[in-house]
Amino acid sequence: MKFSADEIASVIQKEIEQYESQIDVREVGTVLEVGDGIARVHGLTNVASGEMVEFAGGIIGLAFNLEEYSVGVIILGDYVKIAEGDEVRSLGTLLSVPVGDAVVGRVIDPLGNPLDGKGPINSSETRPVEVIAPGVAERQSVHEPMQTGLKAVDAMTPIGRGQRELIIGDRKTGKTAIAIDAILNQKETGVKCFYVAIGQKDSSVAGVVKILEQNGALAYTTVIVSGASTPAPLQYIAPYAGTAMAEHFMWQGQHCLVVYDDLSKQAVAYRELSLLMRRPPGREAYPGDVFYCHSRLLERSCKLSKALGGGSITSLPIIETLEGEVSAYIPTNVISITDGQIYLQPDLFFSGVRPAMNAGISVSRVGGAAQVKAMKNVAGGLRLDLAAFRELEAFAQLGTDLDAMTQARLDRGYRMVELLKQSQYKPLNEVDQILVIYAGSAGFLDKIPVIDIRRWEDEFLRFVHDHKQNVWDLISSNKNDGAAMKKPDHETTKAVRDLLSEFNLQFRKST
Amino acid sequence: MEKVAEHSTAMDTSQQRVGEIYARSLLAIGQKSGHVDSLLEQVQSLAEVVAKLPPFRALMESPRVSFEEKAKLIDKALGPQSTPDFTNFVKVLTRKNRFDCLPAVSAAAQKLHNEIRGRVGATLITAEPVDADMLRHTSTQLAKTLGKEVDLKSQLDPSILGGSIVRVGDTVYDGSAKNQLRRARSAAVQRAHQEIRDSMNRFATEN
Numbered sequence: 001m002k003f004s005a006d007e008i009a010s011v012i013q014k015e016i017e018q019y020e021s022q023i024d025v026r027e028v029g030t031v032l033e034v035g036d037g038i039a040r041v042h043g044l045t046n047v048a049s050g051e052m053v054e055f056a057g058g059i060i061g062l063a064f065n066l067e068e069y070s071v072g073v074i075i076l077g078d079y080v081k082i083a084e085g086d087e088v089r090s091l092g093t094l095l096s097v098p099v100g101d102a103v104v105g106r107v108i109d110p111l112g113n114p115l116d117g118k119g120p121i122n123s124s125e126t127r128p129v130e131v132i133a134p135g136v137a138e139r140q141s142v143h144e145p146m147q148t149g150l151k152a153v154d155a156m157t158p159i160g161r162g163q164r165e166l167i168i169g170d171r172k173t174g175k176t177a178i179a180i181d182a183i184l185n186q187k188e189t190g191v192k193c194f195y196v197a198i199g200q201k202d203s204s205v206a207g208v209v210k211i212l213e214q215n216g217a218l219a220y221t222t223v224i225v226s227g228a229s230t231p232a233p234l235q236y237i238a239p240y241a242g243t244a245m246a247e248h249f250m251w252q253g254q255h256c257l258v259v260y261d262d263l264s265k266q267a268v269a270y271r272e273l274s275l276l277m278r279r280p281p282g283r284e285a286y287p288g289d290v291f292y293c294h295s296r297l298l299e300r301s302c303k304l305s306k307a308l309g310g311g312s313i314t315s316l317p318i319i320e321t322l323e324g325e326v327s328a329y330i331p332t333n334v335i336s337i338t339d340g341q342i343y344l345q346p347d348l349f350f351s352g353v354r355p356a357m358n359a360g361i362s363v364s365r366v367g368g369a370a371q372v373k374a375m376k377n378v379a380g381g382l383r384l385d386l387a388a389f390r391e392l393e394a395f396a397q398l399g400t401d402l403d404a405m406t407q408a409r410l411d412r413g414y415r416m417v418e419l420l421k422q423s424q425y426k427p428l429n430e431v432d433q434i435l436v437i438y439a440g441s442a443g444f445l446d447k448i449p450v451i452d453i454r455r456w457e458d459e460f461l462r463f464v465h466d467h468k469q470n471v472w473d474l475i476s477s478n479k480n481d482g483a484a485m486k487k488p489d490h491e492t493t494k495a496v497r498d499l500l501s502e503f504n505l506q507f508r509k510s511t
Numbered sequence: 512m513e514k515v516a517e518h519s520t521a522m523d524t525s526q527q528r529v530g531e532i533y534a535r536s537l538l539a540i541g542q543k544s545g546h547v548d549s550l551l552e553q554v555q556s557l558a559e560v561v562a563k564l565p566p567f568r569a570l571m572e573s574p575r576v577s578f579e580e581k582a583k584l585i586d587k588a589l590g591p592q593s594t595p596d597f598t599n600f601v602k603v604l605t606r607k608n609r610f611d612c613l614p615a616v617s618a619a620a621q622k623l624h625n626e627i628r629g630r631v632g633a634t635l636i637t638a639e640p641v642d643a644d645m646l647r648h649t650s651t652q653l654a655k656t657l658g659k660e661v662d663l664k665s666q667l668d669p670s671i672l673g674g675s676i677v678r679v680g681d682t683v684y685d686g687s688a689k690n691q692l693r694r695a696r697s698a699a700v701q702r703a704h705q706e707i708r709d710s711m712n713r714f715a716t717e718n
Contacts, residue, residue, distance in 0.1 A: 003707075007714045011706050015699040024685040024694065028678075032524070042524065043681040069524035089683075122708055 026089045031055070032070060034082045037231035038276045041071045041088050050130060052091040055082050060111070062095055062233070065277045072277045074233035076111060094130065097241045098123035099248035104192060107209055107223040110238040115225055116209075127244040129237055133299035140305045142339075145370045146257065146314045149185030149427020150178060152357045152420040155379035155437050156386070157342055160370025161255050162303025162312035166334055168319045168326065169344030173356050175318045177424050178342065179259040180208060182316060184217050185427035186257060192249050193221040194258040196242035199235050199265030202227045215425060235269035243300050246313045253309030258301065262318035263294060267330045284329045291333050298337050340364035354421055360387035372430055374479040377486035378438045382416070385441075389413030408446075415445045418453040431475045432461055435496065438485060444500045452510055463503050471495045523615070530615025533604060537620055538627070540596050551620055553597045557589075558617035571610040581605050630660040636668050636676040638688075653677065 029043025039061065047053065053061045053073055059082060065072030075082065076095070098112040102123035107116035114121055142160035159165045159182075167175045183193045195212075197205045205225050212218040222245060226238040239260045246256035260266070267290055274287035282288045294317075301315035319334050324345070326335065335341055340363045342355075349356035362383075368376070389409065396402060396410055419440045422428065436457050439445055448456050464472055474495055478484040484492040537554065541547035561568050570576060570584070582602055589598050604610055625632055635641065635649055650663040657679065668676075673688035707714050 003714050008703050008707075011703045012699045015702040016695060019695050019698060021686075021691050022694075024683075024690055026683050026685065027681050028683050029681060040524075045681045067524075069527050120708070 028090075029053075029071060029088045031082060031084055031086045031088060033084060034075070034079055036272075036276050037075050037079055037233045038064070038273065039073045039075055039079070039082060039088075041073055042069070044071045044088065044090055047071055047090045050094060052093050052095050054089050054091055056086045056088075057081055060095070061088070062237075063090070064273070065279070074236070074273055075231070076233050076237065079231065094128040095237070096126035096128050097244050098125070099127045099245045100125045103222045103245055105219050105221065107225060109230075110224055110226050110234050110241040112241070125248065127248055129240045129244050131244070131247070131300070133296065134302055134304060134308075138305055138308055139302050140310070142303050142312075142366045142370050144255075144303075144312075145367075145372055145430075146182075146191070146255075147185055147189075147427075147430050148178070148182040149429075150181055150355055151422055151428060151433050151437060152355050152359075153178065153182075153342060154371075154430065154433055155375065155420070156357070156359055156383040157340060157362050157364035158367035158371035158375070159314060159316075159340075159364060160303075160367045161314050162301065163340070163364070163366055163370070164298045164301050164315045164317065164338040165364060165367070166317050166319060166338040166341035167344070168321060168331060168335070168341050169356070170321055170324055170346050173344040173346050173349045174354055174424075175320070175344055176204075176208065176261055178344075178355055179261060179316050179318060180211060181425065181427050182257065183212065183221055183259065184215050184425060186220065187215075187217060189255075191220070191255045191257050192246065193217070194224065194242045194246050194256060195221060196224045196239050196258065196260050198226055198238050198260065198262060199228050199269060200225075200261065202229070211425060232269040232272040235266060236273055239263070239266055239297050243297060243313070243315075247300065250304060250311035250313050251309065253304075253311045255311060256313045258313055258315045260297075260315065260317040262320050263334060264320045264330050267293070286329055290330070291337075294330075294334055295337050298334075339366045352421070353417060354424075359383050360390060372434070372479045373482050374434050374475065374485045374492070375430060375437075377482075377484065378434050378441060382437070382441060386413065386416060386420075389416070411446060412440075412443070414450050415448070415453055416440050418450050419445065419457065421454065431472055431479065432464075434475060434479065434485065435464065435472075435499075436460065438496060439500050442497070442500075444504060447504070448507070449509055455510070456507060459507065460500075460503050464499065468499055471499050526612045526615040527619065529609055530612045530617075531619040531623070533600075533609065533612065533616045534619035534623055537600055537616065538623055540600065544596060546594060546596065547624065549594060550597055550600075551624055553593060554600075554613075554617045554620055557601070558614045561613055568610075571605060572608075574608070578606050625662065628660075630662055631657060631679055632662045632664070633677060633679040634664050634666050636666045636671060636678065636687075638667075638669050638671050638673050640667060641665055649675075649677070653679070 027044060027046055029041040032040045032042050044053065044063070047063045047066070049063055049066055051063045053063060055061060059075060059077040061073040061075045063071050064074045073088070098121050100123045102121050103112065106114060106118065106121065108114055108121065112121055142162045144161040146159045146161045146163065147154055148159060153159065157165065167178055169175050183195065186193055195208065197208070205223070205227060209218065209223055212221055224238055224242045226234040242258055246258050249256050267286060270290060270293050271286050275281060275285065279287045298315060298317065301313040303312040304310055317334060317338065319331050321328065321331055326332070343358045343362045344356045345358045348358065392406065392410060393413065402410070419436060439460070445453060445456065475492055478492045483490050485496065487493060537550060538547060541550040571581060582605070585598060585601050585605065589601065604613065621632065633653060635646065646663055646665055650661050653661045653663065671687035671689045674686045674691065676687050677684045
């Protein structure tokens with residue numbers, strides 16, 4: 001394919017013919033000093049906070065600090081090319097990013113520039129990066145489920161559309177894995193996903209993109225990357241940019257899932273900016289408004305009212321703790337902002353419990369209302385039972401003789417823990433989840449050895465799909481019936497019990 | 512190496528802050544004695560002279576030279592052509608170790624004085640030298656637009672190619688040929704870009 005020069009020349013000629021000379025009125029300032037992603041500018045008398053400014057060479061900045069004699073600007077681009085004495089002009093607009101279908105399936109930077117080599121982002125629509133979150137009258141309470149496909153999460157800390165559920169844990173405890181599984185599970189649900197990678201190694205992000213691509217999830221996902229090598233200003237605005245892209249779909253009545261991976265790095269970038277701007281440091285040297293930095297971001301995840309189309313943004317912010325320290329500044333802030341947290345523990349992770357979720361302190365404050373009814377009936381007491389089991393297990397290690405009832409509870413607990421383990425990138429359908437969790441909590445696994453549980457699960461699910469699709473369909477159609485899987489005489493409950501008994505008869509235990 | 516722009520304003524913001532305070536008191540002295548214009552002229556010319564004589568400036572700013580010696584030097588340097596008010600002002604400035612703020616004081620005093628009189632300072636930048644007629648004409652036109660009297664200074668910058676740029680405070684009215692060409696270029700590029708995006712087939716030919 002070749003470009004024809006004549007045709008391009010004719011377009012340019014037309015443009016020149018129509019060109020009208022206008023006097024360009026602009027407000028300017030002069031760069032006093034520049035470095036580390038920020039600049040101090042003299043002039044720009046009428047610039048507003050958060051307004052976009054343009055440096056020589058087209059580099060964009062944001063007015064961040066308005067001081068008596070200078071303006072602090074954060075530079076969103078290559079600050080090495082800016083010199084002292086350069087002219088800076090205010091643009092009179094707020095920072096905006098391209099939105100719409102053009103960004104879906106792409107890997108982009110926080111300003112909307114493509115990073116995946118798939119050509120320019122052809123979008124005619126943009127949205128401001130920083131907007132005020134919808135108010136009280138524009139919202140409704142969370143009531144639809146956002147299935148993550150993970151048994152442990154969907155059963156114990158269910159997430160609703162419009163909820164903010166924090167994923168928190170030490171490094172290497174599978175935080176990103178949970179978020180990726182949640183994205184993979186949105187296939188065929190029409191939920192648009194946004195993965196915002198902040199301050200991560202580019203190799204990790206490349207890995208995530210590859211996984212998404214291999215599992216066909218990139219088709220409905222946008223990856224917004226500001227890696228470890230990008231200047232702090234871009235890392236700081238990345239989550240806001242990702243949210244702006246999601247909001248476009250939310251206001252159209254669609255549903256979105258945004259993963260911020262991770263907000264502790266964003267807080268560090270914001271601290272860097274604030275300290276360079278000489279804002280006073282507070283606890284752990286973070287600026288005083290680091291709480292607002294996160295709260296105004298996460299407030300934008302919400303469920304819109306019916307009148308506004310009922311769209312939603314569900315967010316899964318990720319926070320990395322150091323040595324399990326949840327009482328550090330940023331973790332406590334984000335815990336208090338979000339509607340619950342999934343707490344991942346290294347000791348569970350290394351003992352093979354994956355996802356390594358600690359059932360005792362993981363909660364979902366609003367998701368219960370959104371949980372599928374049948375799942376709620378099946379898994380209602382699961383979280384507390386499991387937390388009690390952990391206590392009992394610790395007690396049992398003292399070596400005392402246990403009565404039969406305690407032993408039975410322990411055995412049930414071991415099996416439930418085994419049952420909630422799940423391989424990576426294998427999200428499970430909600431009906432499948434209901435079936436296996438019911439099997440565990442109703443005692444159908446009490447006779448199965450612990451080491452056989454996962455094999456039992458695989459074979460059972462295969463058996464259901466191959467031979468008993470009718471029962472599966474029955475649960476699927478009755479899953480929102482409040483009595484299903486609760487009353488023993490309900491048709492669904494009966495069918496499932498028969499199914500489990502039938503399968504257990506043919507299941508061969510390993511010797 | 513690229514040329515770095517020269518600043519006409521005081522660029523050290525802490526000096527600027529101090530300069531404003533001294534400028535305000537200088538103007539107050541002038542208003543009391545009725546010699547504002549002469550004081551402004553003196554501070555401006557001293558600032559210009561000092562800028563051209565770095566050794567003098569270094570001497571005046573040096574902490575190793577005692578104030579008495581500096582005071583003697585001021586008397587000798589300013590001599591009879593300076594008013595006693597102004598000589599005293601420079602001595603105060605020196606005693607407080609603020610001689611380095613002199614350019615800032617000069618700039619701030621000019622700006623404050625303009626503000627008080629309801630005038631604004633403006634710069635007309637052109638590629639070719641302009642005559643007095645042209646300057647006056649521009650000045651009246653500007654005064655009409657801004658609703659204020661204008662102190663128009665002219666400045667030469669061949670790099671703008673043609674047309675003119677007027678700078679009032681931080682606002683720039685850019686009618687230069689350089690800017691027109693740049694805008695025309697980016698508009699043409701953008702248009703071509705957009706049309707290629709809209710219909711690839713029109714521009715592309717097989718092989």
